[in-house]
Amino acid sequence: xxxxxxxxxxxxxxxxxxxxxxxxxxxxxxxxxxxxxxxxxxxxxxxxxxxxxxxxxxxxxxxxxxxxxxxxxxxxxxxxxxxxxxxxxxxxxxxxxxxxxxxxxxxxxxxxxxxxxxxxxxxxxxxxxxxxxxxxxxxxxxxxxxxxxxxxxxxxxxxxxxxxxxxxxxxxxxxxxxxxxxxxxxxxxxxxxxxxxxxxxxxxxxxxxxxxxxxxxxxxxxxxxxxxxxxxxxxxxxxxxxxxxxxxxxxxxxxxxxxxxxxxxxxxxxxxxxxxxxxxxxxxxxxxxxxxxxxxxxxxxxxxxxxxxxxxxxxxxxxxxxxxxxxxxxxxxxxxxxxxxxxxxxxxxxxxxxxxxxxxxxxxxxxxxxxxxxxxxxxxxxxxxxxxxxxxxxxxxxxxxxxxxxxxxxxxxxxxxxxxxxxxxxxxxxxxxxxxxxxxxxxxxxxxxxxxxxxxxxxxxxxxxxxxxxxxxxxxxxxxxx
Amino acid sequence: xxxxxxxxxxxxxxxxxxxxxxxxxxxxxxxxxxxxxxxxxxxxxxxxxxxxxxxxxxxxxxxxxxxxxxxxxxxxxxxxxxxxxxxxxxxxxxxxxxxxxxxxxxxxxxxxxxxxxxxxxxxxxxxxxxxxxxxxxxxxxxxxxxxxxxxxxxxxxxxxxxxxxxxxxxxxxxxxxxxxxxxxxxxxxxxxxxxxxxxxxxxxxxxxxxxxxxxxxxxxxxxxxxxxxxxxxxxxxxxxxxxxxxxxxxxxx
Numbered sequence: 121x122x123x124x125x126x127x128x129x130x131x132x133x134x135x136x137x138x139x140x141x142x143x144x145x146x147x148x149x150x151x152x153x154x155x156x157x158x159x160x161x162x163x164x165x166x167x168x169x170x171x172x173x174x175x176x177x178x179x180x181x182x183x184x185x186x187x188x189x190x191x192x193x194x195x196x197x198x199x200x201x202x203x204x205x206x207x208x209x210x211x212x213x214x215x216x217x218x219x220x221x222x223x224x225x226x227x228x229x230x231x232x233x234x235x236x237x238x239x240x241x242x243x244x245x246x247x248x249x250x251x252x253x254x255x256x257x258x259x260x261x262x263x264x265x266x267x268x269x270x271x272x273x274x275x276x277x278x279x280x281x282x283x284x285x286x287x288x289x290x291x292x293x294x295x296x297x298x299x300x301x302x303x304x305x306x307x308x309x310x311x312x313x314x315x316x317x318x319x320x321x322x323x324x325x326x327x328x329x330x331x332x333x334x335x336x337x338x339x340x341x342x343x344x345x346x347x348x349x350x351x352x353x354x355x356x357x358x359x360x361x362x363x364x365x366x367x368x369x370x371x372x373x374x375x376x377x378x379x380x381x382x383x384x385x386x387x388x389x390x391x392x393x394x395x396x397x398x399x400x401x402x403x404x405x406x407x408x409x410x411x412x413x414x415x416x417x418x419x420x421x422x423x424x425x426x427x428x429x430x431x432x433x434x435x436x437x438x439x440x441x442x443x444x445x446x447x448x449x450x451x452x453x454x455x456x457x458x459x460x461x462x463x464x465x466x467x468x469x470x471x472x473x474x475x476x477x478x479x480x481x482x483x484x485x486x487x488x489x490x491x492x493x494x495x496x497x498x499x500x501x502x503x504x505x506x507x508x509x510x511x512x513x514x515x516x517x518x519x520x521x522x523x524x525x526x527x528x529x530x531x532x533x534x535x536x537x538x539x540x541x542x543x544x545x546x547x548x549x550x551x552x553x554x555x556x557x558x559x560x561x562x563x564x565x566x567x568x569x570x571x572x573x574x575x576x577x578x579x580x581x582x583x584x585x586x587x588x589x590x591x592x593x594x595x596x597x598x599x600x601x602x
Numbered sequence: 603x604x605x606x607x608x609x610x611x612x613x614x615x616x617x618x619x620x621x622x623x624x625x626x627x628x629x630x631x632x633x634x635x636x637x638x639x640x641x642x643x644x645x646x647x648x649x650x651x652x653x654x655x656x657x658x659x660x661x662x663x664x665x666x667x668x669x670x671x672x673x674x675x676x677x678x679x680x681x682x683x684x685x686x687x688x689x690x691x692x693x694x695x696x697x698x699x700x701x702x703x704x705x706x707x708x709x710x711x712x713x714x715x716x717x718x719x720x721x722x723x724x725x726x727x728x729x730x731x732x733x734x735x736x737x738x739x740x741x742x743x744x745x746x747x748x749x750x751x752x753x754x755x756x757x758x759x760x761x762x763x764x765x766x767x768x769x770x771x772x773x774x775x776x777x778x779x780x781x782x783x784x785x786x787x788x789x790x791x792x793x794x795x796x797x798x799x800x801x802x803x804x805x806x807x808x809x810x811x812x813x814x815x816x817x818x819x820x821x822x823x824x825x826x827x828x829x830x831x832x833x834x835x836x837x838x839x840x841x842x843x844x845x846x847x848x849x850x851x852x853x854x855x
Binding site for chain 1 (some may be wrong): 650651652673675677678679683684686689690692693694695699700701704705707708711743760764810843
């Protein structure tokens, strides 16, 4: 008996349309497809960048041309034609925007659909939002309040104009241009992203939040995020994504660099809900992201991610624990359904003494999807008494989905203590029946069980994100037991 | 209230129920006893709507409604509750959240308004007291790390919260020490009322000292082979099941 016959709901919900599948009709200033030096010069020129930035991009492009797209991940996809992508698309705006009221009403409507009405955000939640549509930031709020503390939170383009020395000093220091194929590409063509600078001793009083959104058909989005936390400072940063439905694949190759100086703490949370493609896997976003942070002495970086979207995900938010006593954390829930493929995990590189890292990964596989955890724990020769605890759990919703775990452990110091636990379980029919007997519907039962399973990770998210993430998990998996 | 007629059911190729007939009136407590493998737990599962079993003949009506037409959720909404023999654990889901979701789901399907937070908490408090369930167990994940006795008390707690019209207790006494047995029985007895019926499945007469049934039935070989009053339980305790099963066999021969 086929899974669909066994469970009519499965069939119904796997055909469920992507809920955020809409596009905004805005005049866009879009570059013809293709990538060459000229394109990079145009991007740099349009953004009115200084010479050093252009040279940095050109160097990255030269490096990228010598590199090959990696194929070691447990994913299969048709490699994008990099000459068929347009590398620049900016919403046309007549003059610099002085206030939110000047934002294009269409754009505002899009924000409303995403549930991020700026006024509401301002008034109620105390979240400063740097909204990126396609590649240019169009609205930034709360800037003045942050400025009082000396905190800089702006688009990358603005940072290059206003704070060139800070950008120049830190850009590419955590993820070097030649780190990998996608980081080199990003370095050459990134059009925008976020920049955040927390001065010495400052505790950022609000969650900093950025919503990215791919909008123009066929436009790759290459954000660049740089977050610098000076000595003894603290910041919590939220990144959330939704993308409209598309027929062709959309490439998303972002680079995120975090720098936590002595005694600083950075909490970086992501809810990722890019368009995953249809039930056969047609369309959908390729999410090839390089995220890495470096911790100086006693600094702490904590990555939390809830990944429910994208056709193909290739993503390993990592920590370089350089300073003695530094701490790295990675908390992840990755859901794959239908034909989605995810290869995600983390790298914890212990260089300093007494460094600690924790990895909690919860994979959930439904439909015909493939979900892999890939993680590296590396203990360097100087890392006396380094500690790592890793827990990788996989939950299978169907017989036709796959869960894989690829843990790599390299220890060059005998005092290191590394623990790895892994479990794989099938969602229990007994659990579901127990819930049904108490009057829950099947969707409620699955939502409850899955959220319970992922609770350890969801609890790490800031409150407003946790609510959204719980809904997303339930929506992504409704009726998917087979 | 509940009428089971000539019920035949199987799991895979094995026929387990072979013509079971039973009827329960409103407010009555019936006990089902019988040797291992006679089909007691199968009966409980079928009443609750578990799909692993295939009903091949016969019918079940509940308040005149064809029960076999309803799925498990609809049966719960209709007022059927099963206290599981082996309650499952649901990690990461608090008991309280679970019950509130269940209660409101039932209310929604009955087109009733959701229960208010205040009323819900008051109800939780009252029901928890009934089975001496302490605060920690209410707030912990559903059955996770509960002892055998705590799980059974939690089942009765949930029963009290959901106020079913028909409660099926599947070997609720198994694994209980004498104190837990007393607590669980007290919970059940407090819920007895003129419009609520109980089907108590048990191996041991011991439970029936505490929950005194109106009728006792012996289930053997997939059928009710003997019925009597509460004194039948004592007789079974004394003489075992063989005399009934043998007599039945002789009768049939």
